[in-house]
Amino acid sequence: MxxxxxxxxxxxxxxxxxxxxxxxxxxxxxxxxxxxxxxxxxxxxxxxxxxxxxxxxxxxxxxxxxxxxxxxxxxxxxxxxxxxxxxxxxxxxxxxxxxxxxxxxxxxxxxxxxxxxxxxxxxxxxxxxxxxxxxxxxxxxxxxxxxxxxxxxxxxxxxxxxxxxxxxxxxxxxxxxxxxxxxxxxxxxxxxxxxxxxxxxxxxxxxxxxxxxxxxxxxxxxxxxxxxxxxxxxxxxxxxxxxxxxxxxxxxxxxxxxxxxxxxxxxxxxxxxxxxxxxxxxxxxxxxxxxxxxxxxxxxxxxxxxxxxxxxLITHAHENVSVVFENDTLQALRQDYPQYFNLPTEGGLTVFVSEPISGEYRCALVAGSNLHPANADLLTFRNNGVDPEAMNAILSTYDISQENIHIQPVIDLLSSYSGGLNTVEGQTDSVVFERLQQRLLKD
Amino acid sequence: MDQGILLGEIEGRFADIIWEKAPISSSALVKIGAAEFNWKRTTTHNVIRRLTAKGLFSRDENGIVSPMISKEDFQALQSRRFVDIVFNGSLPMFVSGFVKNNTLSEDDVKQILTLLGK
Incomplete structure (x- = not known):
């Protein structure tokens, strides 16, 4: 362009x-x-x-x-x-x-x-x-x-x-x-x-x-x-x-x-x-x-x-824009999922994650913390969720510390898969959650 | 033409070639240009065109280039122009320049007297 x-x-x-x-x-x-x-x-x-x-x-x-x-x-x-x-x-x-x-x-x-x-x-x-x-x-x-x-x-x-x-x-x-x-x-x-x-x-x-x-x-x-x-x-x-x-x-x-x-x-x-x-x-x-x-x-x-x-060669980054010369993945993500970029970070960020199929995660990003999973629209995930690696890339464009990023699993009631994030009792498998957290937040 | 024509050294060299070999076809000149100077066809044609425009040569409809003025006459014209410019047209001043700085040899004197006699 x-x-x-x-x-x-x-x-x-x-x-x-x-x-x-x-x-x-x-x-x-x-x-x-x-x-x-x-x-x-x-x-x-x-x-x-x-x-x-x-x-x-x-x-x-x-x-x-x-x-x-x-x-x-x-x-x-x-x-x-x-x-x-x-x-x-x-x-x-x-x-x-x-x-x-x-x-x-x-x-x-x-x-x-x-x-x-x-x-x-x-x-x-x-x-x-x-x-x-x-x-x-x-x-x-x-x-x-x-x-x-x-x-x-x-x-x-x-x-x-x-x-x-x-x-x-x-x-x-x-x-x-x-x-x-x-x-x-x-x-x-x-x-x-x-x-x-x-x-x-x-x-x-x-x-x-x-x-x-x-x-x-x-x-x-x-x-x-x-x-x-x-x-x-x-x-x-x-x-x-x-x-x-x-x-x-x-x-x-x-x-x-x-x-x-x-x-x-x-x-x-x-x-x-x-x-x-x-x-x-x-x-x-x-x-x-x-x-x-x-x-x-x-x-x-x-x-x-x-x-x-x-x-x-070094330039002072403007907040929320980390690199002037971006790689293609981020550019593509910006085009396809503009709603996940440039969100205000004062109140923290929340990543909603659902698991419609075993091992496959769908993530959405929303501003604010302490958001109840019920606030997340499940259909949004199915149409506009991104995988954890993509969400990792999106998160990297934010100038925010990790403790202000909240990962909120969402039970996918529409999925026939149970386990992992979707345990029957409504609890999340902690091991699965750990691994997910790593994928989302690693540098 | 009466003002005399300025020829650059390159043009001059090529003009010498034409005088040497005239009348000669432009395609033959192109070959010579390529052989001697590594000139492309268009370059040689450009030079021929310029020399023709200056009135030194003419090119007929068959592409044959022939001189409009002989080399000696042209050089005489150049000398005349030189004297005009530098010595305000005074030939004696031009010659005296030679006399002042160099002694003319016997042969030179003889040549000048013959020319003057002409």
Whole structure:
């Protein structure tokens, strides 16, 4: 469902803001001392943006507005489903059930509906944005590819008339493209720079970022991260390119850099590695007055990166919604048995269990404790009971301690089976009950 | 045409091939493009089309490409244009540039005098 996907991406986007800000802060502090390690940090950011995993914890983690939205959406969606569902037997029985229902679980509450509309519209707009982004970039890629097809290979370098700056192009078979009118020393310098990009497979990193931006196009921090990553990539590349250059060669390199920065950056696609971007000044400063790279800075960088990245995976769970990324079973249960989810827990929860056939249990969940078994509508069980394992999963979505969950066996008078829960005297076999309790409550 | 035409290095190389082998069919040129430069059919056709549009060659209805201007004339045009742009059309200034920086050899002088005599 696109809405769930959107909410997931939204959650990841919020979490990423923290990691991006931390990375930017560290970048400021380290001040070009560990450019290559910074690129590793930015890679972690990209991975964070693309990883559809979010561990929820009730105690730790960064509070995430998206989780609140997800929880509200779940409730609103259930209410919506409930209101629009056919008048099936289950519906009838739900309304017949004499359960004290508090206001928060009042499914006829129409205050949820505007939120539902907003969230659905937002998801729709998000999907449109993703599609537009993809289409635009695919078309741009194809156009550039056509331009670049008119090129000649020379010493493993592609020369082309139609480009003005050198870059690496191609995802699976990346190659260096040089403008045909770049000659002599300038050509040599450009090749030196682009070769570093080629060897480090920077084009793959860029592609990773583009994928991340496709999903997170609405998040300005994602764009900031990409632009800054771009800058650090070029700085690190310069560092490597000039590391074994003589003074004269370095002068030539700087000259080439300046010259190319004037040639106009019309191929401003985000997926090519360009020799000179708008921030040429930063690169010049980096080349002419480089910061001594210290091992300490690199280690600090990597450590901070791993720590911040791991932290960003944990999000603070909103109550009653344990994990943003749910498994399929729970999703299916939510759809089929919405009445067992998001019940109010202040007064405890009661699990009604009946045993229509030997060994087969049917469970229903109701809010409140000290409920008499007679309150349970037997027909409800037969139509809407779930097995203990399913009820276990449902119970796991609640933030409630075990002692507040009451298991109430219900004698199934309609069953021809007696024994287990249905002992003739109306008592429950304690062994059976123990085992049942285990199945319902084990983690 | 009177303004002179800019040719990129790649286009220039291909134009040289056409001048060398003209008149030649476009399909033969496609084969050459593939052999020399690993160009696809469409790429070679694009280049032919552009060179034709610039007025250097023409392609008749049978797909035969022939030159509209000879290579020497074209190069003369380029030089003329270069002098126009850089030396404001003054040929003596252009030559004096050579004289100032390098001494002309005997052969060079002889060649120039012959050309001037022409």
């Amino acid at each position: 696109p809405v769930r996907l959107f909410l997931l991406i939204l959650a990841i986007s919020f979490q990423s803001v923290v990691i991006i800000l931390c990375t930017l802060l560290f970048r400021k502090i380290s001040n070009r001392r560990c450019n290559r390690a910074m690129c590793f940090l930015w890679t972690l950011v990209a991975v964070r943006l693309l990883l559809p995993i979010s561990f929820a914890s009730h105690k730790a983690g960064i509070p995430n507005p998206a989780n609140y939205l997800t929880a509200e959406y779940e409730v609103a969606a259930q209410a919506d489903r409930h209101a629009s569902a056919d008048n099936t037997i289950s519906n009838q029985h739900i309304s017949d059930l004499p359960i004290p229902v508090s206001n928060t679980a009042d499914f006829s509450n129409t205050a949820h509906t505007p939120l539902l509309i907003i969230i659905r519209t937002a998801s729709f707009i998000w999907i449109l944005g993703v599609l537009f982004f993809c289409v635009y970039n695919i078309i741009a890629y194809i156009k550039l590819r056509v331009k670049l097809s008119e090129s000649i290979s020379e010493d493993n370098i592609m020369l082309c008339d139609h480009i003005h700056i050198p870059f690496v192009f191609g995802l699976f078979r990346p190659r260096i493209f040089i403008p045909s009118n770049l000659a002599g020393d300038s050509r040599r310098d450009a090749i030196a720079h682009e070769s570093v990009h080629l060897n480090r497979k920077d084009n793959l990193l860029r592609f990773l970022y583009i994928c991340a931006l496709a999903l997170h196009w609405f998040n300005p921090f994602a764009w900031i991260a990409f632009r800054t990553f771009d800058r650090d990539l070029e700085l690190a590349c310069d560092d490597s390119a000039i590391s074994s250059m003589t003074k004269e060669e370095k002068d030539s390199y700087v000259n080439t850099l300046l010259m190319l920065s004037c040639s106009g950056n019309r191929n401003a696609l985000i997926h090519i590695s360009s020799f000179s971007n708008g921030l040429v000044r930063e690169r010049l400063v980096n080349i002419l007055s480089p910061q001594k790279s210290s091992r300490g800075a690199v280690i600090a960088c990597l450590t901070i990166g791993v720590v911040v990245f791991s932290t960003s």
